[in-house]
Amino acid sequence: MQxxxxxxxxxxxxxxxxxxxxxxxxxxxxxxxxCLDMFPYPSGEGLHVGHWRGYVLSDVVSRYMTLNxxxxxxxxxxxxxxxxxxxxxxxxxxxxxxxxxxxxxxxxRQLKDMGSMYDWEREVNSSTPEYYKWTQWTFLKAYELGxxxxxxxxxxxxxxxxxxxxxxxxxxxxxxxxxxxxxKKGLAQWFLAITKYSQRLIDDIKDLDWPEKVKKxxxxxxxxxxxAEVLFQIDGFEDTVLIFTTRPDTLYGASYMVLAPEHELxxxxxxxxxxxxxxxxxxxxxARSEVERQERKDKTGVxxxxxxxxxVNGQKIPIWIADYVLMGYGTGAIMAVxxxxxxxxxxAKAFNLPIHQVVMTADQAKSLKADGVDFSDSKAVDxxxxxxxxxxxxxxxxxxxxxxxNSEEFSGYKTEEGKKAIIAKLEAQSIGKSKVNYRLRxxxxxxxxxxxxPIPIVYCDKCGIVPxxxxxxxxxxxxxxxxxxxxxxxSPLASIEEFVHTTCPKCxxxxxxxxxxxxxxxxxxxxxxxxxxxxxQDKPWRREDIDYWNPVDLYVGGIEHAVLxxxxxxxxxxxxYDLGLVGFKEPFKRLFNQGMITKVPSWGGxxxxxxxxxxxxxxxxxxxxxxxxxxxxxxxxxIGPPELDAEWIDSGLEGVYRWIRRVWNLxxxxxxxxxxxxxxxxxxxxxxxxxxxxxxxxxLHLNTVVSAMMEWSNxxxxxxASTPIAKETLENYILxxxxxxxxxxxxxWSIFGHEGGIFETRPTWPRHDEKYLHEDEFKLVVQINGxxxxxxxxxxxxxxxxxxxxxxxxSKIASxxxxxxxxxxxxxxxxxxxxxxx
RNA sequence: GCGGGAGUGGCGGAACGGUAGACGCACGGGACUUAAAAUCCCGAGUCCGCAAGGGCGUGAGGGUUCAAAUCCCUCCUCCCGUACCA
Numbered sequence: 001m002q003x004x005x006x007x008x009x010x011x012x013x014x015x016x017x018x019x020x021x022x023x024x025x026x027x028x029x030x031x032x033x034x035c036l037d038m039f040p041y042p043s044g045e046g047l048h049v050g051h052w053r054g055y056v057l058s059d060v061v062s063r064y065m066t067l068n069x070x071x072x073x074x075x076x077x078x079x080x081x082x083x084x085x086x087x088x089x090x091x092x093x094x095x096x097x098x099x100x101x102x103x104x105x106x107x108x109r110q111l112k113d114m115g116s117m118y119d120w121e122r123e124v125n126s127s128t129p130e131y132y133k134w135t136q137w138t139f140l141k142a143y144e145l146g147x148x149x150x151x152x153x154x155x156x157x158x159x160x161x162x163x164x165x166x167x168x169x170x171x172x173x174x175x176x177x178x179x180x181x182x183x184k185k186g187l188a189q190w191f192l193a194i195t196k197y198s199q200r201l202i203d204d205i206k207d208l209d210w211p212e213k214v215k216k217x218x219x220x221x222x223x224x225x226x227x228a229e230v231l232f233q234i235d236g237f238e239d240t241v242l243i244f245t246t247r248p249d250t251l252y253g254a255s256y257m258v259l260a261p262e263h264e265l266x267x268x269x270x271x272x273x274x275x276x277x278x279x280x281x282x283x284x285x286x287a288r289s290e291v292e293r294q295e296r297k298d299k300t301g302v303x304x305x306x307x308x309x310x311x312v313n314g315q316k317i318p319i320w321i322a323d324y325v326l327m328g329y330g331t332g333a334i335m336a337v338x339x340x341x342x343x344x345x346x347x348a349k350a351f352n353l354p355i356h357q358v359v360m361t362a363d364q365a366k367s368l369k370a371d372g373v374d375f376s377d378s379k380a381v382d383x384x385x386x387x388x389x390x391x392x393x394x395x396x397x398x399x400x401x402x403x404x405x406n407s408e409e410f411s412g413y414k415t416e417e418g419k420k421a422i423i424a425k426l427e428a429q430s431i432g433k434s435k436v437n438y439r440l441r442x443x444x445x446x447x448x449x450x451x452x453x454p455i456p457i458v459y460c461d462k463c464g465i466v467p468x469x470x471x472x473x474x475x476x477x478x479x480x481x482x483x484x485x486x487x488x489x490x491s492p493l494a495s496i497e498e499f500v501h502t503t504c505p506k507c508x509x510x511x512x513x514x515x516x517x518x519x520x521x522x523x524x525x526x527x528x529x530x531x532x533x534x535x536x537q538d539k540p541w542r543r544e545d546i547d548y549w550n551p552v553d554l555y556v557g558g559i560e561h562a563v564l565x566x567x568x569x570x571x572x573x574x575x576x577y578d579l580g581l582v583g584f585k586e587p588f589k590r591l592f593n594q595g596m597i598t599k600v601p602s603w604g605g606x607x608x609x610x611x612x613x614x615x616x617x618x619x620x621x622x623x624x625x626x627x628x629x630x631x632x633x634x635x636x637x638x639i640g641p642p643e644l645d646a647e648w649i650d651s652g653l654e655g656v657y658r659w660i661r662r663v664w665n666l667x668x669x670x671x672x673x674x675x676x677x678x679x680x681x682x683x684x685x686x687x688x689x690x691x692x693x694x695x696x697x698x699x700l701h702l703n704t705v706v707s708a709m710m711e712w713s714n715x716x717x718x719x720x721a722s723t724p725i726a727k728e729t730l731e732n733y734i735l736x737x738x739x740x741x742x743x744x745x746x747x748x749w750s751i752f753g754h755e756g757g758i759f760e761t762r763p764t765w766p767r768h769d770e771k772y773l774h775e776d777e778f779k780l781v782v783q784i785n786g787x788x789x790x791x792x793x794x795x796x797x798x799x800x801x802x803x804x805x806x807x808x809x810x811s812k813i814a815s816x817x818x819x820x821x822x823x824x825x826x827x828x829x830x831x832x833x834x835x836x837x838x
Numbered sequence: 839g840c841g842g843g844a845g846u847g848g849c850g851g852a853a854c855g856g857u858a859g860a861c862g863c864a865c866g867g868g869a870c871u872u873a874a875a876a877u878c879c880c881g882a883g884u885c886c887g888c889a890a891g892g893g894c895g896u897g898a899g900g901g902u903u904c905a906a907a908u909c910c911c912u913c914c915u916c917c918c919g920u921a922c923c924a
Contacts, residue, residue, distance in 0.1 A: 213842060245924060329923045343922055439923055655862050707861035781857050786905040788857050826904045832856050836904050
């Protein structure tokens with residue numbers, strides 16, 4: 001009987017499907033396990049082996065958990081709305097509905113060929129009205145909670161995709177999707193107030209079982225910083241400027257102020273003499289793209305002619321505008337302390353502005369202390385410092401925290417204390433307070449594109465903004481032939497009269513629909529809830545379903561969603577929690593990011609990420625045909641540690657195929673005896689591997705699981721040349737093989753005479769038994785001064801003295817010990833003995 | 839700049855401070871074959887040596903330890919993330 005995967009792989013997939021084995025149902029006697037893959041967007045290119053890596057991993061876990069007594073839900077669906085699908089459709093001239101349909105059926109077929117245990121009854125497609133009805137509903141819920149608001153603001157605009165983008169979708173100043181440089185555009189858009197959740201998004205991430213890297217990326221993205229807001233009076237005006245600083249302790253060192261060019265006060269305070277120059281500068285900066293703004297060039301800026309008053313010492317300081325101060329962060333205005341901030345220092349140097357040191361260097365403090373200066377006497381500190389260091393020049397701003405100086409009554413304070421004391425002083429005068437700022441901005445969700453869920457909002461002349469009532473959902477996306485983006489900022493839907501004109505749900509009068517669509521990130525921010533309650537018609541989910549299945553126990557996907565999808569989903573989950581719609585605060589308990597598959601392109605060079613555009617994709621379809629899906633699955637595990645990138649080598653797959661074939665040959669042609677294993681060596685070795693494989697499976701060290709399976713079969717094959725192997729041993733082997741190579745495992749299981757497949761009957765999972773691991777003898781490694789000199793077999797019953805005596809009997813050891821004095825003997829029981837000689 | 843990860847044979851990679859290079863690929867030799875492919879067996883870090891054996895070896899250099907790929911310090915290279923966030 002030759003190993004011919006084509007002859008049975010499909011058979012087993014049919015059997016699993018007929019018996020609905022992969023359909024997850026609630027169970028009273030088995031704990032649940034929710035294993036989720038990030039749902040893919042349907043691409044006309046289909047899946048390549050790089051995509052399969054994560055899917056194989058999650059499938060192995062799902063099957064392993066199933067065979068270990070869990071009720072596993074392992075669903076799959078399609079992130080069908082959004083730019084990738086729409087851009088592909090436009091390029092090919094095929095309507096997105098048609099293109100999505102074709103792509104999903106091809107990809108579904110591929111995923112089935114893989115032998116994955118997806119519960120297809122739970123399949124979701126975010127572009128269907130049954131699904132996006134509820135995506136629209138989530139938006140209305142956000143609106144209800146006051147988290148959705150419309151604002152006319154300059155937003156990130158991708159000229160190529162012709163749509164607004166969220167901050168998270170801008171990478172290095174370019175569109176995350178198409179790579180075009182992002183510009184700014186003023187548009188009235190819908191935002192979700194994710195910033196209201198900044199602190200909770202930081203606090204709750206700590207306890208998640210996620211890669212530290214992803215946690216850090218999110219925390220950095222949210223960007224919490226503690227400091228103070230301080231009010232500065234403008235000389236000759238009633239107006240004040242509010243600034244944010246993380247260094248209130250350096251307030252006495254503020255020697256100028258900078259406003260962002262877009263700051264609302266700029267036009268008001270600019271003096272007539274400076275007007276022309278200031279306006280020219282504003283025009284110049286606003287014309288710069290994000291990419292240009294990010295280039296770290298020399299500091300630029302213009303004096304407004306106005307002065308602010310430093311509230312603590314009454315000093316008049318010039319007010320400048322410069323593009324190194326960003327309107328979007330803090331208050332869009334800063335006090336500049338060039339002595340203690342690198343950027344301010346560069347700016348001061350460039351424009352010859354004064355630099356006042358107000359924090360001593362560590363050396364200065366040390367020197368003054370050595371001179372016996374009393375640091376609790378601020379006057380004495382200032383005088384001593386002036387005398388000794390006022391003439392010192394330094395070439396870099398000094399930022400390290402030390403002792404304050406030249407700060408009136410605060411001189412001599414440690415900066416940490418000074419921060420608090422100065423804030424207290426400002427608070428007493430109502431001109432400042434401590435403040436925590438976050439870098440996170442609110443989430444822009446309006447898209448000027450066709451392929452998305454229409455925003456369920458109506459504008460009525462009488463009633464204003466009116467949300468579409470829940471019973472009128474979904475607001476259907478009209479099926480039209482011309483859906484290309486207009487490029488003007490108007491959505492393609494705006495030109496469809498019968499869509500735009502509607503009646504106001506409140507007053508019944510004429511009204512207009514919002515013509516933008518929701519960002520596809522909203523679709524993916526709640527799909528993990530829908531899987532659990534896929535058949536619920538009147539609501540997005542039944543509470544009892546998600547209480548049972550959610551949160552997700554293991555979430556598998558690429559690192560690229562670290563601050564997009566994963567941040568949005570966490571925010572959405574918290575919003576639902578606040579609305580009492582879910583009982584948990586975090587959607588994904590454990591996250592696993594699989595590494596990329598790379599390959600050397602056909603024209604050579606270095607190995608790079610597999611992608612159609614790079615011309616280095618390997619299509620799984622033909623490989624499945626040639627080697628069977630089990631070999632491909634096993635190779636994708638064996639290729640390397642699952643969290644690291646790995647390079648695809650065709651011959652590597654062949655090696656894994658050969659292994660499966662050898663296992664097949666052993667099981668079908670080897671010398672096998674009925675019943676339990678009697679051979680002590682086979683028992684011992686097998687239980688050693690059972691232990692190792694179980695350990696590595698639970699740790700997700702799947703590459704070493706495969707190599708341990710290989711070692712074990714190599715051992716059995718060699719042994720079988722002389723000794724029959726008990727059926728029990730091979731059955732244990734087959735069961736452990738089942739999560740990795742389910743088809744061949746099922747086939748062998750049935751050849752071994754079992755009624756009902758492994759995944760139907762779920763036989764007892766193999767566990768090692770310590771009693772078989774016991775050996776009477778062990779191999780003692782004998783070292784001299786830490787170098788291995790010999791191995792000897794020693795009985796475990798011997799005492800250390802007896803073992804030492806035996807070790808010295810070895811001729812090799814004896815020759816090394818000759819004429820030397822043994823200074824010390826290190827003995828690691830059952831393992832090693834090291835003679836330290838002099 | 840900053841933050842994270844990684845540097846181990848010809849290659850992918852193993853190795854809770856305790857025999858470095860498991861497992862696999864590629865390679866060499868042999869068996870089978872008229873021959874080839876497939877399969878099976880054997881070999882293999884490197885240097886010296888016919889061999890037995892020994893020296894050297896986990897990016898570089900130090901250190902801790904009876905013992906270091908593994909822990910500590912300094913440095914180099916590559917990858918990823920991030921970047922005027924006051």
